[in-house]
Each structure stands twice: as C-alpha cells, then as structure tokens.
Amino acid sequence: MSDKDQILDEFYVDAVAEVLNIGMGSAAASLSEMIDDEVKLSVPGVEFVSRLVATDHISKKAKTDVSGVHQHFQGAFGGDAMLLFPEDQSLQLVRAVLQQDDITLEDLTEMEQEAMTEIGNVILNSCLCSMADMFGKEMRGDIPEFVQGSINQVLSDDGGNQTEAIVLLLNMDFSVDKKNIQGYVTFLMDVDEVIQLKTNIQEFLGE
Amino acid sequence: MPAEKSVESTFIFQHVFSESESGLIVIDTEFCVVDCNPWFIKYSGIGLKELKGKKLIKIFPILEKSSIERGVVSALKNGMSSVVSHTLNRKPFPLKNIAGQVLQQHIMIKPIILDNKQRYCLIQIMDISASYSRERQLIEQAKRTKAISAKLAEEKERAQVTLNSIIDAVITTDEQGLILSMNPVAEFLIGVREEDVQNKKVCDYFKLINENDYNIIQCPVAECLQSKNIIINEKEHILVGKSKRFSVHDSVSPIINDDGVMLGTVLVFRDVTQSRALAEELNWQALHDPLTGLANRRQFELDMHSLLNKAKSDNLKHHLLYLDLDQFKVVNDTCGHDAGDELLKQITAILDKKLRKSDLLARLGGDEFGVLLESCEAENALAVANNLRQAVEGFRFGWQARSFKIGVSIGIAEITGEEAKASEALSAADAACYVAKESGRNRVCFHEINASASSMHQKEMQWVSRLQAALDNDCFELFLQRIQCVDCLDTASEHYEVLLRMVGDKGEIIPPGAFLPAAERFNLIGSLDTWVVEQVFEKLEGLREVNKYPKNLILSINLSGTSMANIDLLDRISCLLDESDFPAENFCFEVTETAAIANLKQATKFLSSLRSKGCKVALDDFGSGLSSFAYLKELPVDYLKIDGLFVKDIAVDEIDKAFVESINQIGQVMSLETIAEFVENDEIMDILTEIGVNYAQGYGIHKPCSFDLVFPKT
Numbered sequence: 001m002s003d004k005d006q007i008l009d010e011f012y013v014d015a016v017a018e019v020l021n022i023g024m025g026s027a028a029a030s031l032s033e034m035i036d037d038e039v040k041l042s043v044p045g046v047e048f049v050s051r052l053v054a055t056d057h058i059s060k061k062a063k064t065d066v067s068g069v070h071q072h073f074q075g076a077f078g079g080d081a082m083l084l085f086p087e088d089q090s091l092q093l094v095r096a097v098l099q100q101d102d103i104t105l106e107d108l109t110e111m112e113q114e115a116m117t118e119i120g121n122v123i124l125n126s127c128l129c130s131m132a133d134m135f136g137k138e139m140r141g142d143i144p145e146f147v148q149g150s151i152n153q154v155l156s157d158d159g160g161n162q163t164e165a166i167v168l169l170l171n172m173d174f175s176v177d178k179k180n181i182q183g184y185v186t187f188l189m190d191v192d193e194v195i196q197l198k199t200n201i202q203e204f205l206g207e
Numbered sequence: 208m209p210a211e212k213s214v215e216s217t218f219i220f221q222h223v224f225s226e227s228e229s230g231l232i233v234i235d236t237e238f239c240v241v242d243c244n245p246w247f248i249k250y251s252g253i254g255l256k257e258l259k260g261k262k263l264i265k266i267f268p269i270l271e272k273s274s275i276e277r278g279v280v281s282a283l284k285n286g287m288s289s290v291v292s293h294t295l296n297r298k299p300f301p302l303k304n305i306a307g308q309v310l311q312q313h314i315m316i317k318p319i320i321l322d323n324k325q326r327y328c329l330i331q332i333m334d335i336s337a338s339y340s341r342e343r344q345l346i347e348q349a350k351r352t353k354a355i356s357a358k359l360a361e362e363k364e365r366a367q368v369t370l371n372s373i374i375d376a377v378i379t380t381d382e383q384g385l386i387l388s389m390n391p392v393a394e395f396l397i398g399v400r401e402e403d404v405q406n407k408k409v410c411d412y413f414k415l416i417n418e419n420d421y422n423i424i425q426c427p428v429a430e431c432l433q434s435k436n437i438i439i440n441e442k443e444h445i446l447v448g449k450s451k452r453f454s455v456h457d458s459v460s461p462i463i464n465d466d467g468v469m470l471g472t473v474l475v476f477r478d479v480t481q482s483r484a485l486a487e488e489l490n491w492q493a494l495h496d497p498l499t500g501l502a503n504r505r506q507f508e509l510d511m512h513s514l515l516n517k518a519k520s521d522n523l524k525h526h527l528l529y530l531d532l533d534q535f536k537v538v539n540d541t542c543g544h545d546a547g548d549e550l551l552k553q554i555t556a557i558l559d560k561k562l563r564k565s566d567l568l569a570r571l572g573g574d575e576f577g578v579l580l581e582s583c584e585a586e587n588a589l590a591v592a593n594n595l596r597q598a599v600e601g602f603r604f605g606w607q608a609r610s611f612k613i614g615v616s617i618g619i620a621e622i623t624g625e626e627a628k629a630s631e632a633l634s635a636a637d638a639a640c641y642v643a644k645e646s647g648r649n650r651v652c653f654h655e656i657n658a659s660a661s662s663m664h665q666k667e668m669q670w671v672s673r674l675q676a677a678l679d680n681d682c683f684e685l686f687l688q689r690i691q692c693v694d695c696l697d698t699a700s701e702h703y704e705v706l707l708r709m710v711g712d713k714g715e716i717i718p719p720g721a722f723l724p725a726a727e728r729f730n731l732i733g734s735l736d737t738w739v740v741e742q743v744f745e746k747l748e749g750l751r752e753v754n755k756y757p758k759n760l761i762l763s764i765n766l767s768g769t770s771m772a773n774i775d776l777l778d779r780i781s782c783l784l785d786e787s788d789f790p791a792e793n794f795c796f797e798v799t800e801t802a803a804i805a806n807l808k809q810a811t812k813f814l815s816s817l818r819s820k821g822c823k824v825a826l827d828d829f830g831s832g833l834s835s836f837a838y839l840k841e842l843p844v845d846y847l848k849i850d851g852l853f854v855k856d857i858a859v860d861e862i863d864k865a866f867v868e869s870i871n872q873i874g875q876v877m878s879l880e881t882i883a884e885f886v887e888n889d890e891i892m893d894i895l896t897e898i899g900v901n902y903a904q905g906y907g908i909h910k911p912c913s914f915d916l917v918f919p920k921t
Binding site for chain 2: 033117125139
C-alpha cells in the first residue's frame with residue numbers, strides 16, 4: 001500500500017483512536033480490579049501502516065525479541081490482534097502485576113506466560129468490544145495465545161496475505177506499581193477487512 | 208449430514224464430553240448451568256441434579272465479580288473468548304482433590320453461538336496443580352542457585368581482592384605449568400602483565416639464578432609438577448625479572464583434587480632483596496669492627512679455627528701475629544677518643560699495606576690487632592712482623608700540632624694444628640706479645656715452642672693456687688729498703704720503701720719477680736695490695752704498743768694499677784688512718800708511671816684523694832714507659848722515682864746520665880722531689896749528688912731486709 005490515506009484518512013483514524021481509548025479505559029478498570037492496584041492505560045498514538053513499516057517501527061524500540069498475546073477475531077471486520085512488548089518490558093510488566101520482585105529467572109515462566117496472556121486478553125477484548133459497540137455489530141474473539149520471538153516472526157506468524165496486510169498500530173503506555181512500560185497493540189488486517197472497517201466507520205458516522 | 212451419522216456424531220461428542228480430563232460446563236444466557244461433565248462433578252463434589260438449571264453464581268457465590276464471571280459475561284454478550292490464569296485469579300472454582308486441596312486452575316471461556324443464534328458459553332477448567340508445583344520448585348531451585356552463585360561470586364571477589372592486596376606474589380598454573388592467573392605483585396616483580404602471559408609457560412617467565420654463582424636454577428614449578436610435592440626455597444634465589452632482579456623466597460604447592468589428580472600449582476614468592484641485604488649487613492657487622500672495617504675477634508677466631516683444621520691435614524706452616532700498640536693510651540688520654548680512633552684507622556692502613564691479600568688482619572680489642580699468615584714459614588712470619596713493626600715505628604701520628612711516635616709490640620705463634628682450640632694459639636701469641644712488651648716494647652717476640660702453651664698455663668695456674676693459699680695463711684713478709692736523703696747523708700733517715708716477699712713451704716724467701724706477674728694476670732694483685740696496707744698498719748700498731756713508733760717515718764707502699772680503680776681500698780686506707788690516728792704524712796703511696804697512665808683518670812682521682820688526707824704520692828719507674836711529661840701536670844705527686852735502668856749505668860753511660868739529669872730537672876722545676884733507684888755504689892751516689900737528685904735508694908745504700916729487723920719491738 002503506497003498511501004494509507006487512500007484507505008483511511010486522518011478523520012477516520014481519530015475516530016478509531018477515540019473508540020480505542022474508551023476500550024483502554026475499561027481494560028484498565030478491569031485490570032485494576034483484578035490485581036487490586038491502580039493500572040493506567042493510555043494510547044498516545046494510533047496509525048495505519050503497512051506490515052513492513054509496523055515491523056520496522058516496533059523493532060526500532062525493541063532491540064531484543066518481543067513477547068505478547070495474539071488473539072484472532074472476526075465479525076464486523078476480521079484480523080489478528082496482538083499486544084506486544086519488548087521482552088524485558090514484558091518481564092517487568094508481569095512481575096509488577098504479580099508483585100513478585102524476587103523472581104530470579106530471566107525468562108517468563110509458564111505461569112507468568114499465562115498471566116501475561118490473561119492481561120493481554122483483557123486489553124484486546126476491551127479494544128474489540130469497544131469497536132463492536134461503536135459499530136453496533138457482532139464480533140467474535142478466539143482464545144488468546146502467548147507469542148514470543150523476533151518481531152518479524154511474530155508479525156508474520158499468522159499465515160494469509162501478509163505482504164498485503166495493513167496494521168492498525170497503537171503505541172500503548174502501561175503504568176502499574178510505579179513502573180511505566182511501553183508496548184504496542186496491533187491489528188493486522190488484509191485490504192478487504194480494512195475496507196470493511198472503513199465501511200463500518202462510515203456507517204457509524206452516518207456518512 | 209445423514210440422520211444416523213448425526214446421531215452417531217452427537218453420541219461421540221457426548222462421550223468426549225464425559226471422558227474429558229478437564230472440567231467442562233455449559234452456561235446459557237440466563238447464566239444457568241446447562242450441563243457439566245463428570246470431571247467437574249467429581250472435583251466440585253456436587254451432583255448433576257443440583258447443578259443443572261441453577262444459576263452459576265448461586266451454586267458458587269465466590270464467583271461473584273470474579274474474572275470467571277466477567278469472562279462469562281463477555282462471551283455471552285460480546286462473543287469474546289477469555290482466559291483466566293491461575294496466577295491472577297483470586298476466586299477460582301472451589302474444586303478439591305482427594306487430599307482436600309483446591310486445584311490450581313487454568314480456565315478458558317468461549318462463546319458458543321448456534322445456527323439459530325442461540326448463545327451459550329463453554330467454561331473449560333484445566334488442573335495445572337502439577338505444573339504449578341513443578342514451577343514453584345524450579346523457582347525455589349533458581350533462587351537457591353542464585354544465592355549460591357552470589358556467594359561464590361562474593362567469595363571469588365574476596366579471594367581476588369585478597370590476592371591483589373597481599374605483599375606476596377602469587378601465580379597459579381594449570382597441570383601443564385601454563386599460567387592461569389597472576390596477582391599485581393607477581394606482575395610487578397616479573398615485569399609483565401597478566402593478560403599478556405596467560406596460557407604461557409610459567410617457567411619462561413619465572414626465571415631463577417643462584418645468587419652466588421649466577422647459575423640457572425631449575426624452575427620449581429616444573430619440579431613440583433613432576434614430584435607433586437611442595438617445593439620451598441628460602442635462600443640464594445634471585446628472580447630475573449624483565450627489567451630488574453630480586454632476591455626471593457619462593458614456594459610451589461601442587462593443587463590435587465580428591466581423586467589425586469593434579470589440577471595445577473600455586474607459585475608464591477616474595478621479594479626479600481631488602482631483608483637479605485639487611486641480613487648480610489648484620490652478618491658483616493657481627494664479624495667486623497665498625498671503626499676500621501677490619502675483621503673483628505669473632506671473625507678472626509672463625510678463620511683461625513678453619514686454619515687450625517687445615518693445619519691438621521696439610522703439612523704447611525701457618526703463623527699468627529698478636530700486635531699491641533705501645534702508645535695508644537697516651538694518644539687516647541691526652542688527645543681524646545677522636546684522636547685514638549683516627550690513630551687506629553691510620554695504623555690499620557699502614558698495617559694493611561704491608562700484608563698479602565691472603566693474610567687476615569683483624570682488630571682484636573682496643574689497640575690490639577691480629578694477623579693470620581697462612582702458608583708462611585717461621586722466618587717469613589718474623590720478617591712480616593718486623594716489617595709491620597718498622598712501618599709503625601716510622602710513622603708519626605699528628606694531632607692538633609702535636610706529633611706522637613708510635614710503637615708496636617708483636618708476639619708470634621705457630622699454628623700447628625695440635626691446639627685444642629683457636630684460643631690456645633691466640634693465648635700463645637698474646638703471651639709472646641706480653642714478653643715483647645716486658646722486654647722493652649716496640650719489638651717482636653717468638654712464642655717459645657718448648658714452653659708449650661699447656662705447660663705454661665699449668666705453671667701459671669699453680670701460682671694462682673699458691674698465691675691464694677699464701678694470702679689465706681699470711682705467708683708473706685714485709686721487707687723494707689731505706690730511701691736516703693742525698694743532701695743529708697749523715698742524718699739517719701726513717702724513709703723506707705715497703706717490699707713484699709713470699710715465704711715458701713720450707714721457709715725460703717721468694718722474690719716478687721716470681722709471683723707478681725701471675726698475681727697481675729689472675730687479678731690477685733689487688734688482694735696483695737690490701738694485704739700489704741693492712742700489714743703495715745698492724746706492724747706499726749705493734750710498735751706503738753711497745754712505745755717504739757719511729758719518728759720522722761715515711762713508709763712508701765706500692766700500689767698496682769688495678770688498685771687505682773679500687774674504691775674499697777681507698778676506704779680501707781682512710782679507715783685505717785682514722786682508727787690508728789697515725790700521722791698521714793708517715794705514708795707514701797707509690798704507683799708506677801705505666802699503671803698511672805693506663806688508668807689516668809682513676810689514678811688521678813685515687814691519688815688526689817690520698818693526698819687530700821695528707822699522704823704522699825710517688826710516681827715509680829719514671830722514664831721507663833716512654834712517657835710524656837704532659838702527664839706530670841695532671842698527676843698529683845710528691846716524688847718522682849727515676850727508673851733504676853737509667854740509674855745503674857749512669858757512671859758509664861752519658862745518655863743515661865743526661866736522661867736522669869733531665870728528669871731531675873723537670874722534677875725540680877715542678878717542685879717535686881726526685882728519688883733515684885738502683886744506686887749500687889758510691890760512684891753512682893756521687894754523680895747523683897752532683898746532679899742534685901734529692902733521694903737515693905739501692906743496694907749500695909741499704910739492702911732490703913725484714914720489717915721486724917729494721918724496727919725490732921725489743
């Protein structure tokens with residue numbers, strides 16, 4: 001895709017950002033309740049980019065491997081939602097949430113991976129639900145899974161029409177237990193799904 | 208799908224539902240339980256009847272506001288799937304195992320939407336108790352491992368810091384002798400950096416040589432690797448560093464594990480350059496005289512000892528010289544110790560020049576030197592001795608515008624190898640030197656081989672016991688010899704010198720020449736002096752008792768040099784004077800010129816004290832000791848007794864006469880009265896009269912005879 005504005009211009013992007021921020025608010029509320037500690041989530045930036053640009057963008061921030069949660073969704077529009085963190089950040093996040101500073105292992109344990117999956121699940125579900133609510137359409141989310149690897153591996157791991165895929169990329173700030181952790185939420189969609197999304201937005205905006 | 212196939216399929220799925228090893232619950236939109244599988248019934252302990260159609264929250268109130276409830280809502284309302292992890296879930300299903308423990312649960316919640324849009328929700332519960340407990344164990348294990356590695360790292364750090372801090376150099380090697388590590392001290396001493404020599408052969412860097420012959424010493428690490436023993440060396444090793452050499456102590460220990468396998472070595476070494484130099488310095492000081500730099504008595508005796516052993520095995524002749532400076536006391540007493548020290552240094556230089564490199568010159572005492580002449584015949588030894596004597600004789604010592612003529616008396620003894628100890632040969636040479644001094648100084652005397660050291664020693668020892676016995680039994684007798692006033696020949700003078708004779712076992716009279724040298728040598732002379740003084744007072748007391756105490760009496764009593772330092776004797780004399788109340792001017796105390804000079808300060812003090820009581824003092828044998836008139840100013844004396852050796856030939860020897868004249872003149876100028884000894888005939892008496900000597904004493908005037916004969920009680 002040479003020009004993202006041909007698909008979705010600023011106006012639509014702003015609308016999506018607004019809706020996603022609402023979703024983040026509800027996710028933060030759920031997480032706070034879960035861990036009995038204040039969790040803040042914010043989305044300072046939303047953009048539509050090509051898969052390559054998204055990969056490039058994330059790999060600039062994450063020198064190491066990334067880990068996170070992948071969840072397939074379908075309905076009003078379909079695709080693959082992912083919450084990704086540079087590996088060291090995901091360790092910090094989970095350990096801050098679990099309040100287990102004494103854990104000595106360098107990798108996430110199985111239990112921590114499950115916890116991470118649940119956290120990602122809550123966030124992604126909230127995002128998807130907020131959009132479903134906005135469009136007044138049905139959405140279905142599959143069971144989330146934990147993913148880990150280089151950003152290239154993770155973003156291309158889903159089969160299908162990846163070279164043509166478009167990414168709705170969200171920078172996300174996660175604040176818990178006096179720690180600030182930067183992550184990304186990505187929605188990978190193929191061109192048809194993006195058009196579907198655009199149609200939904202247009203309907204929502206009464207265009 | 209055909210009807211029977213569909214029925215079969217449903218039947219299979221019912222079996223799967225029943226047989227599943229995880230809990231399965233289906234919920235409808237009213238949040239009521241539609242169905243659940245036997246697994247769930249088993250672990251929840253609630254029958255199917257009690258579950259079916261009931262609201263989930265009613266059955267399990269704990270689930271209210273739980274993640275499970277939220278997941279169920281999300282599935283039914285929004286069609287979203289959820290996972291509820293064990294770690295974050297604080298409100299799990301109350302499912303228990305046989306032991307009554309709540310299962311660790313991983314829960315998945317999925318929406319089920321049928322074709323007729325009817326919605327359900329499937330809750331799947333997996334028991335992860337086993338993997339959870341495995342993971343806890345793993346974490347605990349990891350914690351322990353981390354704690355252990357932290358401790359190990361700390362200990363390694365501590366060991367490293369210790370190695371870096373200690374003053375010893377430490378190198379560790381592997382079992383092939385390749386360098387593993389090296390601390391900073393080792394880096395400094397060898398002159399390399401650890402990183403440059405790691406995995407290189409230690410023996411190429413730790414190079415040792417012998418400090419005596421500079422021969423290369425085998426690398427101790429190689430030796431240790433071969434023998435598997437600890438190798439320790441604390442002497443003679445010099446480490447040849449890249450830029451400097453160091454004296455070192457070194458040790459190598461093998462590192463052997465419990466199975467006896469050699470793992471490597473630890474090489475420890477220390478720079479002992481300074482301490483070894485210090486030890487050498489101390490060693491030198493212990494064997495040398497700091498003033499002259501010559502060997503001292505100890506070194507001399509050590510060398511003599513080895514020469515003695517050599518003499519036993521070879522047929523070569525070796526000789527020993529014992530030198531005693533004749534005028535050292537004069538210089539020391541009149542010019543001070545600085546002058547004395549300077550004289551010794553100059554004499555050392557003179558003596559050294561006249562000797563071979565192989566001869567050992569040593570300073571044995573104050574003004575005594577020794578020379579060891581290895582492989583030297585008697586005539587050569589004599590020649591060397593005379594050479595030395597002449598060199599000293601020809602030397603004039605100058606000090607602050609004064610010039611001193613120095614003499615040396617030398618005794619020679621042969622080292623035969625038959626001596627039991629080194630000191631025996633030294634005593635023989637000392638004795639010969641004594642004879643040289645006695646025979647007039649500034650001469651060389653050979654120790655008589657016939658009078659072997661041991662027999663001479665025996666003789667002297669016999670004299671000691673004889674003298675001691677004689678003192679204990681009063682086997683002495685006082686003799687008197689008159690001292691005649693020259694100007695008043697007609698007057699019967701009562702001036703006598705008190706002389707001492709020993710009475711032998713058979714009543715024979717033994718002259719003092721026989722026993723005085725032994726008495727002096729063995730420190731009995733002081734006792735003899737005291738005996739004489741006490742005896743004189745006793746005799747006089749005896750005379751007073753019979754009213755025969757002589758008028759105008761002067762008794763001259765001889766005191767030895769040793770007595771000059773004897774405060775007890777001084778007290779005794781004072782006491783006797785006070786108790787007896789005899790006039791002090793009746794007593795004159797004689798001390799030889801040489802004895803007075805030898806202890807100038809003490810003699811001055813002693814004699815002054817006697818004079819202050821009213822006693823007279825005479826300086827005996829004046830002129831014999833090559834003495835300086837300078838002493839006369841210092842010494843408090845009343846009489847000068849001119850040495851008889853000058854007097855006896857006065858009639859025939861012009862020089863002697865001139866000598867006596869000059870002494871007399873000096874005495875007169877200093878208001879001292881002069882006494883000439885050895886006046887054997889009238890001819891001498893006439894000359895003395897002519898010269899103007901005040902008193903005369905000798906066989907020509909009066910032969911010594913017993914006190915009791917001179918002053919009979921009856």
